[in-house]
Amino acid sequence: MIGLNETTAKRLATLSILFFSLLSFAAAQPTIRASARDYDGYSRAIITFPSSLPFTLQKQDNLLAIRVNSTSRFRLKADPVQSRLIKSFSWVQGGDMYMIIIEARHERFRQDSFQIQAKRQLVIDFYELEALPAAEKPGEEAQRVPTEPEEKPEPPAGEAATPPVEGNPQAAKGIPTIVIDPGHGGLEVGAKGKFGNLEKDITLAISLKLKALVEKNLAFHVELTRDKDIDVSLENRAAIANNHRAVLFISIHANSSYRHNANGSETFFLSLNATDEEARRLAYLENNSADLEKPLAPENEDDIKMILWDMAQSAYLKQSQRLAEIIQDELNSLLGTKDRGIKQAPFKVLTGVACPAVLVESAFISNPQEERDLVREAFQENVAQAIYRGLVRYIKLLS
Amino acid sequence: MKKRSISPVQWTLLGLSLIVVLVLAAVLFRGEGGEKIKSAVETTPPEKSSESEPAREAKAIQIFFLSEDDALLHPEKREILAGPSAVEEAEQAVQELIRGSEKGYISPFPPETKLRQLFITKAGVAYVDLSREIMEKHPSGSSAELATVYSIVNTLAYNFKPIKKVFILVEGSEKETLGGHINLSQPFLPLYSLNAK
Numbered sequence: 001m002i003g004l005n006e007t008t009a010k011r012l013a014t015l016s017i018l019f020f021s022l023l024s025f026a027a028a029q030p031t032i033r034a035s036a037r038d039y040d041g042y043s044r045a046i047i048t049f050p051s052s053l054p055f056t057l058q059k060q061d062n063l064l065a066i067r068v069n070s071t072s073r074f075r076l077k078a079d080p081v082q083s084r085l086i087k088s089f090s091w092v093q094g095g096d097m098y099m100i101i102i103e104a105r106h107e108r109f110r111q112d113s114f115q116i117q118a119k120r121q122l123v124i125d126f127y128e129l130e131a132l133p134a135a136e137k138p139g140e141e142a143q144r145v146p147t148e149p150e151e152k153p154e155p156p157a158g159e160a161a162t163p164p165v166e167g168n169p170q171a172a173k174g175i176p177t178i179v180i181d182p183g184h185g186g187l188e189v190g191a192k193g194k195f196g197n198l199e200k201d202i203t204l205a206i207s208l209k210l211k212a213l214v215e216k217n218l219a220f221h222v223e224l225t226r227d228k229d230i231d232v233s234l235e236n237r238a239a240i241a242n243n244h245r246a247v248l249f250i251s252i253h254a255n256s257s258y259r260h261n262a263n264g265s266e267t268f269f270l271s272l273n274a275t276d277e278e279a280r281r282l283a284y285l286e287n288n289s290a291d292l293e294k295p296l297a298p299e300n301e302d303d304i305k306m307i308l309w310d311m312a313q314s315a316y317l318k319q320s321q322r323l324a325e326i327i328q329d330e331l332n333s334l335l336g337t338k339d340r341g342i343k344q345a346p347f348k349v350l351t352g353v354a355c356p357a358v359l360v361e362s363a364f365i366s367n368p369q370e371e372r373d374l375v376r377e378a379f380q381e382n383v384a385q386a387i388y389r390g391l392v393r394y395i396k397l398l399s
Numbered sequence: 400m401k402k403r404s405i406s407p408v409q410w411t412l413l414g415l416s417l418i419v420v421l422v423l424a425a426v427l428f429r430g431e432g433g434e435k436i437k438s439a440v441e442t443t444p445p446e447k448s449s450e451s452e453p454a455r456e457a458k459a460i461q462i463f464f465l466s467e468d469d470a471l472l473h474p475e476k477r478e479i480l481a482g483p484s485a486v487e488e489a490e491q492a493v494q495e496l497i498r499g500s501e502k503g504y505i506s507p508f509p510p511e512t513k514l515r516q517l518f519i520t521k522a523g524v525a526y527v528d529l530s531r532e533i534m535e536k537h538p539s540g541s542s543a544e545l546a547t548v549y550s551i552v553n554t555l556a557y558n559f560k561p562i563k564k565v566f567i568l569v570e571g572s573e574k575e576t577l578g579g580h581i582n583l584s585q586p587f588l589p590l591y592s593l594n595a596k
Contacts, residue, residue: 054575069584071573096573096584096585183579184579188579190539190540190578190579191538191539191540191543191578199539199540234575234576234579253540253541253580254540255540255541255542256538256539256540256541256542256543257465257467257470257538257540257542257543257546258465258467258505258507258538258543258546259467259505261467262467262470262542268541271590340470344592345541345545345580345581345590346581346582346585346587347541347580347581347582348575348576348579348580348581348582348583348584349580351582359541361540361541361542364540364542365540366538366540366543
C-alpha cells in the first residue's frame, strides 16, 4: 500500500480543486444576473452584465425588455422573485440580440433606470402609478432613500440614458411629448465643414429653436435627447423617446458627402433590412391594420408586441413616411435649397423608436455655400420653422 | 513497509503539466462557444489560388459608384477573373470599388481602405471586413455613409448569386455605424432604388 503523506494529499486536493474550477470556467457561458427587491414606494430590479454591453430599454404593457445587441449567448441567472410589482425575469434570443424581459404584475408602472458602470449594473426602479400622489413634484423622488443605503448608488454624472420620468411631469398630466434629437454631440462631432463648423453644434442650435417654437405654439411638451454638447449613444436617443412615450421623434442633422458640390435638403425615414421572418411579421401588420394612421387595435397587440422589441419603428413606417413627406414639403418651400426628396434608409437612431420618426438632413455642411447658410441664425430659424410647420400639418391630419 | 516517496520537484512538475493541459482544454472549450462569425470563417476557408491552376477565365461584372449630380449609384463594367468560388470574385469586386471609377464617378471609400477579409456563409451573407480607414477617414454624413454601404451591398448582391445580404465589419468586428448614421449591426439587403435607372 502506498502511503501518501499529508503534504502530497494536500497537493492532490489543490490540484483537483484547480481542475474542477478550470473545467467549470471553461464550460460556462457568460452569465447575466438578475434580482428584484422591494423598497419603500418602489421595486428595484438589478441586472448585472458580464461585460460592458450596449442595450436598450422598451416598455410594452406589463413588460419591460432590455435588449442587448450581441451575438454572444448568455445565461440568465435570476434570483427567486418576491416583489409587489416585479413578477418574473425571462429571456429570448435570436440573431444579433439577446433580450431580458422583466414582467411586471400589471402595466400601470413607470420605470426609472440608471447604470453603475463600475459594477456593470443596470438598475431599474419600478413605480406603481396609482401609488403616486398626483401632487408629487419632480425632484422628490431623489430624496427617497432605500432601506439599504449601500444599494443606492449615485447615477453617473452626465449619464443621459433613460432619464427619469419624474423629470417629465407633462407626460403625467397627459400632455403628449415630442422628442427632438440634435444629431451627434460631445466627442462625436459628426461631419465637419471646410470652415471648421461642426455638425453637432448646428444640430443643437436648430433643435433648440424648434423646441422653442413648438412649446410656444403647440400643446406639446418637447424633450431633447441632449440640450448641451454631450455624447448620447444612438440607442439611448431611442430609449429617451420610448421612456417619455413620445408621440413623434425628429432627429436633426446636417449632411455631408465626398465632394463639395453635393447640396440640398432631404428627409429620411427608416428602411428595414427585413429578414424573411421580419417580412412575414410586417406583412401581418399591414394586412391587419389597414388604416395605419390610427392606433393599432388592441386585439393585434400580442402580435405587435413580438414585433416591437426588435423593430419598434416597423409598426410606424407609414406614419413616418407621411411625416417625412410633409416636413420635406415645408423645407422645400422655406429654405430655397435643392429638393433631394424623402428617402428610406436603415438609420440606427430610428430603429428602436416606437412612434413616427424621421431624420431631417437640413443641408450639406460639406458644401461651402451651405455650410455658411447652416451657421446663419436666419437659416437655422427657417429650418426650425419648416419642421414646425410640418409638425402642425401632420398633427392636424391626425385629428 | 517502505514508503515510496515522490519528491516535491516531481510533484511540482506533475502539477504544472496538468495545469498546462487543463488550460489548453479550457481554451479549446471556450472556442466552441465563440461568436457566429468565427464559425462562419471556419466553414468557408479562403481558398488560396496556386500557380499550378489553369488560367481562370474573365468574367464581366457591374460595380456601382456614386454620382453627386443625382446622388445615385452608377454602374461601371469590370472584367475580373472567374472563380474558383464567389469569394474570390467578390473580393476582386470590392477591390475594384476601392480602386475607383474610370468614368469620373466617386468611389465612396477612403482610398487607403483595405479589404481585410471576405467570406460568404451558407445562409448567403457576405461578410466584408474593411480596414479602419473606412471609419477614420470617412466624411461621416448620411449621404456619404449610404453611398459607401450600398456601393458594396448593391455591387455584391447584383453580381454574385450566392450573396443575398452583406454584413460590413471593420477591423474584424461589428460596428454600430461608420459615422453615426447607417446601422451596421445587421446585414444589408440590396437597395436598388439607390441605383441610377
